[in-house]
Amino acid sequence: MTSSKKISIVNGYLIDPASGTDHEADLHLADGRVLAIGAPPAGFQPDVVLDAHGLVVCPGLIDLSARLREPGHEQKATIASETRAAAAAGITTLCCPPDTAPIIDTPAVAQLILRTAQRHGLARVLPVGAITQGLDGRHITEMAALKQAGCPVLSQADRPIRNSQVLMRALDYAATFGLTLFLQPQDADLSEGGCAHEGRVATRLGLPGIPEAAETVAVARALALAEQTGARIHFRGLSSARGAEMLAEARRRGIPASGDCSVHQLFLTEDDVYGFNADCHVIPPLRTLADRQALRTAVAEGAIQALCSDHQPHDADAKQAPFPETAPGISALETLLPLALALVDEGVLTLSAAIARLTTGPTAILGHDLGRLAPGRPADICCFDPAETWVLSPETLVSQGQNTPFLGRQLRGRVRWTLLGGRIVHERA
Amino acid sequence: MMSHANAHDLQLDPAGHLKHLLTVEGLSRELLTEVLDQAEGFLGVAQQAVKKVPLCRGKVVANLFFETSTRTRTTFELAAKRLSADVLNLNIAASATTKGETLLDTLRNLEAMQVDMFVVRHAASGAAHFIASQAAPHVSVINAGDGRHAHPTQGMLDMFTIRRHKGAFENLRIAIVGDILHSRVARSQIAALNTLGTGEIRVIGPRTLMPAQVESLGVRVFDDLREGVRDADVVIMLRLQRERMSVALLPSEHEYFQLYGLTEERLSTARPDAIVMHPGPINRGVEMDTQVADGPRSVILEQVSNGIAVRMAVIAMCIGTQNLRGQSAVGGLDD
Numbered sequence: 174m175t176s177s178k179k180i181s182i183v184n185g186y187l188i189d190p191a192s193g194t195d196h197e198a199d200l201h202l203a204d205g206r207v208l209a210i211g212a213p214p215a216g217f218q219p220d221v222v223l224d225a226h227g228l229v230v231c232p233g234l235i236d237l238s239a240r241l242r243e244p245g246h247e248q249k250a251t252i253a254s255e256t257r258a259a260a261a262a263g264i265t266t267l268c269c270p271p272d273t274a275p276i277i278d279t280p281a282v283a284q285l286i287l288r289t290a291q292r293h294g295l296a297r298v299l300p301v302g303a304i305t306q307g308l309d310g311r312h313i314t315e316m317a318a319l320k321q322a323g324c325p326v327l328s329q330a331d332r333p334i335r336n337s338q339v340l341m342r343a344l345d346y347a348a349t350f351g352l353t354l355f356l357q358p359q360d361a362d363l364s365e366g367g368c369a370h371e372g373r374v375a376t377r378l379g380l381p382g383i384p385e386a387a388e389t390v391a392v393a394r395a396l397a398l399a400e401q402t403g404a405r406i407h408f409r410g411l412s413s414a415r416g417a418e419m420l421a422e423a424r425r426r427g428i429p430a431s432g433d434c435s436v437h438q439l440f441l442t443e444d445d446v447y448g449f450n451a452d453c454h455v456i457p458p459l460r461t462l463a464d465r466q467a468l469r470t471a472v473a474e475g476a477i478q479a480l481c482s483d484h485q486p487h488d489a490d491a492k493q494a495p496f497p498e499t500a501p502g503i504s505a506l507e508t509l510l511p512l513a514l515a516l517v518d519e520g521v522l523t524l525s526a527a528i529a530r531l532t533t534g535p536t537a538i539l540g541h542d543l544g545r546l547a548p549g550r551p552a553d554i555c556c557f558d559p560a561e562t563w564v565l566s567p568e569t570l571v572s573q574g575q576n577t578p579f580l581g582r583q584l585r586g587r588v589r590w591t592l593l594g595g596r597i598v599h600e601r602a
Numbered sequence: 603m604m605s606h607a608n609a610h611d612l613q614l615d616p617a618g619h620l621k622h623l624l625t626v627e628g629l630s631r632e633l634l635t636e637v638l639d640q641a642e643g644f645l646g647v648a649q650q651a652v653k654k655v656p657l658c659r660g661k662v663v664a665n666l667f668f669e670t671s672t673r674t675r676t677t678f679e680l681a682a683k684r685l686s687a688d689v690l691n692l693n694i695a696a697s698a699t700t701k702g703e704t705l706l707d708t709l710r711n712l713e714a715m716q717v718d719m720f721v722v723r724h725a726a727s728g729a730a731h732f733i734a735s736q737a738a739p740h741v742s743v744i745n746a747g748d749g750r751h752a753h754p755t756q757g758m759l760d761m762f763t764i765r766r767h768k769g770a771f772e773n774l775r776i777a778i779v780g781d782i783l784h785s786r787v788a789r790s791q792i793a794a795l796n797t798l799g800t801g802e803i804r805v806i807g808p809r810t811l812m813p814a815q816v817e818s819l820g821v822r823v824f825d826d827l828r829e830g831v832r833d834a835d836v837v838i839m840l841r842l843q844r845e846r847m848s849v850a851l852l853p854s855e856h857e858y859f860q861l862y863g864l865t866e867e868r869l870s871t872a873r874p875d876a877i878v879m880h881p882g883p884i885n886r887g888v889e890m891d892t893q894v895a896d897g898p899r900s901v902i903l904e905q906v907s908n909g910i911a912v913r914m915a916v917i918a919m920c921i922g923t924q925n926l927r928g929q930s931a932v933g934g935l936d937d
Contacts, residue, residue, distance in 0.1 A: 376813035377627070379727040379750030379789055384814070448612075449728035493706050493736070495726035497749065 177205045177595045178220035181213060185225025185556060189232060190529035191545035200230060202552040205595035209548055221597075225556050228589055231528045232544045233265025233553035235535040237355075237433055238409060239484035239506060241267070241298065244285060245274025250486040250573040252286065255506065256295035258572035260599035262507045263555030263588040264482075266535075266543055267296055271303040272330035278303040278314045280322030287323050295598050297553070299539070302327045304343050304354060310334040313343050317350050325539050328355035328409065331456055335361045337394060344404035353405040353540065358391035358416060359383070359457060368497045370458040374443040380497060383458050388416045396423045399430055407538050408432035410483055412457035414467030421476035431538050432476070434468050435483035436512045437503055437578075439521075441465075445578065451492045451499040452578040455483075469521050472530060479534040480527075482509040486574020504574030507565065511584035514559060518585065524559070552595035561587040612734055620919045622734045622743040625752040626793040634761070634797055640915035641762050641908070647684055648910065657922040658687035661718045665691045666708075666733075667746070668724040673882055673906065674746050674756070678721045681913035685922070690717065705729075706736060713738050718921050720744070727751035727786075742920040750784050756881055757790025759912040761798060763905050764836055767877050771798040777831045777872075778804065778821075779862060780840030780889060781811040783851075787881045788840055789819070796820045806830030807862060810851040827862050832871040838879045839864055839889045855888050864890040866897065877901045 180202040187198040187210070194210070201209045201217055208214060239259070242250040259267055269286060271277035277286070283300040290298035302324035306312040316327060327347060333356075334340045347354050364387040369375040371382025392408065396419065399406045411417050411432050420432045437455065442462050445453040453459060471477040485502025492499045513527045522530070536544035543553060562585045567575055591599035613629065615621040620633065647653055663682040665675050675691065682689045694708060705724075712720070719742045722730045727749030734743040747753040768774055776795060782788045782805050795803050796819075805816060806824040816823055824830030831837050846852050864878065878890070878899045886892045895902060 371814045373815045373818045376815055376818065377789070379748075379752065379786055381727075381750070382814060449731045490704065490706075493704070493732075495705070495724060495729035495732045495748070497726045497728065 179203045179218065180221045180223065180592070180595065181217075181219040182223045182225050182230055182554070182556065185228050185230035187230045187546070188525050188528050189546040190525055190533045191232075192547060194546070195525050200546065200554070202592070202595045205552055207546055207548050207550050207552050210546065223556065223590055225589075227558060227560070228556045229524070229559050230554060230556050232532045232546050233555050233591065233593065234263050234510060234531040235266040235539070235544050236264050236484070236506070236509060237268050237479055237481040237535050237538065238270060238435075239267040239482055240272075240486065240502070241269050241286075242486060243273065243289065244282070249488050249491070252289045252298065253293045253295075254573040255484070255486065256290060256293055256298065258506045258570075259296040260591045260593070261571040261588060263510050263557055263591050264506060265296055265553035265555070265591065265593050266299060268299045268301050268326070268539070270301050270328060270330040272308060272332070276303050276308055277301065277319075277324070278306050278308070280318050283319060283322040283324050294593070294596070296593060297543070299323070299325050301355060304329050304347070305334065305339070308332045310336060311339055313339070313346055316347055316352055320350050320352055325541060326353045326355050326407070329357070331357050331359070333357065333359050333361045333391060337398070340395070341398045341402060344398055344402045344406070348402060348404035351540075353407050353538065355407045355409045356391070356395050357409045357457075358388050358395060358411065360387045360390040363387035363390060368454060368458070368501070369446050370443045370460045372443055372461060374446050378446065378449065380446070385413045385415060385460065388413045388457060389419060392416045392419045396428055396430060400428050403429070405429040410435050410457055411468065411477060412438055412460050412464065414464045417468055417471035417476055421471065421474075424476065431478050433479035433481050433535070433538070434472060434477050435505070436480045436509055437483070437505060439465060439469050439472065439516065440512060441578065446496075449496040450578060451494070451496055452503065452576055454496060454499050454501045455503060456501040469516070472516070473521050473526070478530065479538055480509070480513055480530045481535070482506050484572070486572050487576045489575070492576050502576070504570070504572045504577045506572055507570060508577065508579050508584065510555075510557060510588065511586045514586035515584075552592055554590075554592040555588060556590040557586055557588045559586050561585070563587050612731065620916070622730075623754050623916050623920065624730045624734055624743065624745045626754045626757050626790050626797065627752075629797065631797050631799070634758070634794060637758050637912065637915050637919065638762050638765055640919060641911040644911040644914040645908070647914070648907065654684050654686055656686045657918045658682065658685035659923070661687040661921050661923070662716060663687045663689050663719045663721060663917065664712055664717045665689065666694060666712070666720050666722045667692065668694045668722070668729070669747070671723055671747070674723065677906065677909045678746060678913050681910050682917055684910070685914055685918055687917070705733070709733060709736060713741060717741065719917065721746050723747045725749055744916060744920065747786055749786065750789070751786050752790045753786040754790050755909070755913050755916055756787050757794045758916070759905060759909040760791055760838065760879060760881070761794050762908050762912050763879065763901055764877075766908070767901065768835055771795065771800040773801050774835045775802045775833055776800055776804065776836045776838065777806055777834040778838045778840065779806045779827065779830065779864065781842050781846065782807055782816060782840070783811045783813045784843065785840050791838065792819050792821055804830050804834070808852065811846070827864070827868055828871050831869065834872045834876055836877055836879065837864065837869065837872055841881060841883065842885060842888055859888055863888065864894050866891065866893055869894060869899070879905060882906065
């Protein structure tokens, strides 16, 4: 790891959605921060000059949901292995859901994760605290203490709160401290036992289904409670057209709600489950082509503000079983940027909008000020070649998790350099 | 979109012959017809004094039942024995996997015992596909029921029974009654009936027991039993599991029988020569009246004997040592 040097990134194409920058410009860094954009300050002598000719230079990407599996599930991945993968993917900030073991329901666990990530120094890891103790859905956590310990937001990971009274009180209590709650909208009863979208494909394969209503019922309940309490909520991982539509409608009415979508939901559908493809076992499930289309539109129109990886690395055993018995999730850090860029290729988003969904969109939800390139801001930077094509393979994957349906897929857009606080944390020759 | 082995690729060897039987879906009409024709040849074996042919002599068939079953396991066992194979019965429900051994570990251990075929029953949909995708190249897998997904030999024995009574499928109207949602049998029947060109396939039952978008399977949906069986040539009743009452899918066995239980009176709208089928075991007084089950139109026990012949055909097509293409091969081995 290089220590913080004076660095100039020259000849690159700078995209900074926060300031609207979208043109060629040089970037000069010192003391871990952005010093100047454009001409260097008088007398600036860089230790390192990175020639970014042909590259896009943008803020380091911010991922609202990435499992790192540490503490507790180190056979799947570690903070070291996954922050290295994040750096290779241009991601400089990761939110780690609370379903570690132990669960992030005390300041000690949050601090353990923060300290471990700092020691490796490859990405900023933001621990997402639990809303309820042990994610039990009944007893709320010491939210003020979790916030104090460095949890910017709280969530239940994938274990929804069944009891509406508990959810309402959690929202009220969180609002006391200005904490946003991340909710993965899935009704606990309607989704119980399911492993695929309830529709044509699950019917044919005899897979227990998760109906669209599992999402819409949860979205409706959370919106009603957010409206009642005035608390801020964020829907983590919308999967249905109707869910996205309900969020857009609520936002128009001024309810303080936001939403994101896992980028794989914009490329895969229920049909990809044919053949019992366990790498396509995800929760929420892959839905219909019409849902995928509506989600793309919602992302384009800004009704959904952020794209995330929903990275869930697994050991090989976790996917070596009959489909319903496999662990859900995709190892997804390294496809986040290339898939977002594929949306640009397919005319869904402009390049700067795609980058906004990976930077300013997520930071607005987190309520912090990373994700922008302006003098004085931390120098978290991603430099990528938007034209380079490559194939995702076990050899190119950096994550310890090899569970991805995109293996063998040709991707476009590859990270050359990632800088974290002005240090080069990833460099590809 | 994503490339991955589909069932069709997995089930046939490069020459297009049956390697595994995991689902009826994706198999051609010719292949299904071949299974039925082969079974026809094997039906005679049961009538011989020595009920054996040497087609699978020296082969080892392992019955891997992760879910308990009496009828299916027994008929597979008889089928394999009549083909002169050695049979291992493993009741895994009560052994290895409960001790923490994974499905894959169990599989590897059995492969090390030089097993040639796994007959698999498992509670999870896709289990047979998983095992076939992981099995050593020389091993064949037959799905004896995976979750709600498929039970292809049951589907094929039902086709065999229908063909013996009704001949061609083109002009038939077939009604399937009951719990379609949870039924792997219904899925395999529907797939086979469609491939064989059946005139009309109907499913009948309360909405709680119908899977989402059931019409996409190629069936017409009826809520009412009387309407559904009207002019039917074949009425297939499905087994109703008692636990459906405890999860709010049905109010009571009583109301189910009142609405969907088959009685002589309700069967009167069907064609006069209609046959009644059931994969067994029957809940008398729930799915059907005893009079119907034991009545002249019932072919339920015939289904069981036919099951042995159909399973012999499938086992022989997958691992038989003789060329089975053409009836004469079977006939020639009768002595």
